[in-house]
Amino acid sequence: MSVSQGTALSEHDHDQNDALTIHSLVVESHPPEKNHKLLGTPDIAHKITQLPGKGTVNEPYVVDWDLDEPANPYNWTKRRKWTITAQLALSTFTVSFGSSSYSGGLAFTEHDLHISEDLAVSGISLYVLGFGIGPLVMAPLSEMFGRRPVFLTTYVMYTLLNIGGALAHNSATLLSCRLLTGLFGSAPLTNAGGALSDFWNPRERGLAAAIYSTAPFLGPVIGPIVGGFVADDPRLGWHFNFWIVLMLSTFTLMLGYFITPETYGPVLLRKRAKELSKASNGAIYYISILDLTRSKSIGELWLSNLSRPFVFLFTEPIVTMFAIYVSFAYATLYAMFSAFPIVFQEHRHFTAGQSGLAFLGIGLGICTGSSLTPIQNRIYWRAIDRSETGRAPPEARLHLAMFGGSLLPISLFWFAWTTQPSIHWIVPIIAGVPFGTAVALILISLTAYLMDTYTIYSASAIASTVVLRSACAAAFPLFSPPMFAKLGDQWACSVFAFMALACTPMPIVIWVSIAYK
Secondary structure, X not given: OOOOOOOOOOHHHHOHHHHOOOOOOOOOOOOOOOOEOOOEOHHHHHOOOOOOOOOOOOOOEEEOOOOOOOOOHHHOOHHHHHHHHHHHHHHHHHHHHHHHHHHHHHHHHHHHHOOOHHHHHHHHHHHHHHHHHOHHHHHHHHHHHOHXXXXXXXXXXXXXXXXXXXXXXXXXXHHHHHHHHHHHOOHHHHHHHHHHHHHOOOOOHHHHHHHHHHHHHHHHHHHHHHHHHHHHOOOOOOOHHHHHHHHHHHHHHHHHHHHOOOOOHXXXXXXHHHHHHHHOOOOOOEEEHHHOOOOOOHHHHHHHHHHHHHHHHHHOXXXXXXXXXXXXXXXXXXXXXXXXXXXXXXXXXXXXXXXXXXXXXXXXXHHHHHHOHHHHHHHHHHHHHHOOOOOOOHHHHOHHHHHHHHHHHHHHHHHHOOOOOOOOOHHHHHHHHHHHHHHHHHHHHHHHHHHHHHHHHHHHHHXXXXXXXXXXXXXXXXXXXXXXXXXXXXHHHHHHHHHHHHHOHHHHHHHHHHHOO
């Protein structure tokens, strides 16, 4: 890649296909004597490529990666990449599990704290509301200071706040802790997706994105199952659900501390530039190639990063459209957390644990949707092979979203009209399979699309969708119970089905508009 001094590079130019052709500058008079985590190996460190620049304050040398350099996250081993991916997925699963495990003991929470059903349900909404507020700060901070420090700092707070929830004996303490745990637990929901695009190239990214994208849905499905049986056990009680989340988050935090390094390329190159300047005793100045267009004003930089998710949400039609679609699918899942106790506990007289088991259909569907990812990957690879540039358009990721969009209204209508007690309980549970499949396919496809489209700013693009989907997911559990009470199970669920039907054309419109452009 030819780089000229002061060239403005858009975020779309930093895909790994371009990043593999770049070089790094070092100070010849101060070569490192041994391997350095930022400067690389001695062989790489002795390579000097005179890129444009004079080494002055106004015209610093431009620092970039060498071809096949091990320090470049894209060149890490597959084993290392998959280990980090597993840790990121587990961290996302843990916080999403914590959002819904609480719902398994709602009836016991109401009884023990002497609060209304609406106030107890607000514990779910406040947690998810924190998911919506947090990314506005977490995603920009990760793009300024790196993924690792943001994850470690926020996850420590998330872990500690679960102790507060476990020890809460009044509604004020409980609900405050729920809001704050959601706020600090939101970092993996956006930063983990951004981290995946830091070290997986587009051709390999599909399966990793699928695993990560499944976690925010699989966690909420498993949560009520575990939470219901824990709350039912008089030896444990509903408080113990917080201790379970505490144990999970502590384990995940330790894994993150020991095995997950910094992955964000701009931050790594920025550190390298500082190391090179330090090696010259400050006589020569360096700048990361990804910082060429970076504002020199900290205030402007802060404002730019904090506003980016809103800019994407309100000025990028594709982000806006997909944020609405993902938000509806996600919020409908959370609406089920308040709908299932009505359908299965009140009308079919299930226990809390048995009602939680009803989510197994949705869980099976989510796993089914994830297992279809190789089909999408083959479609994407064929698009690469057919492309003259060797790069597939992001729209090649949308095929499964179009299929999932068709399944979503079908599954909701199926569930709606089989909820009456006269129909065997297994029938509405089976309806959860296509519902879970649809939700997984929509989120997996659209997340991969945003990663491919916005690359180094993918965390902010994903944050835009997380903000909206979390706001919707916070609202749906609050209005679902009165809606079910007024409309009845059948028509209340049908309202969601009609909304899903209205959203179905969205990925099709994007795909067709690009295909026939």
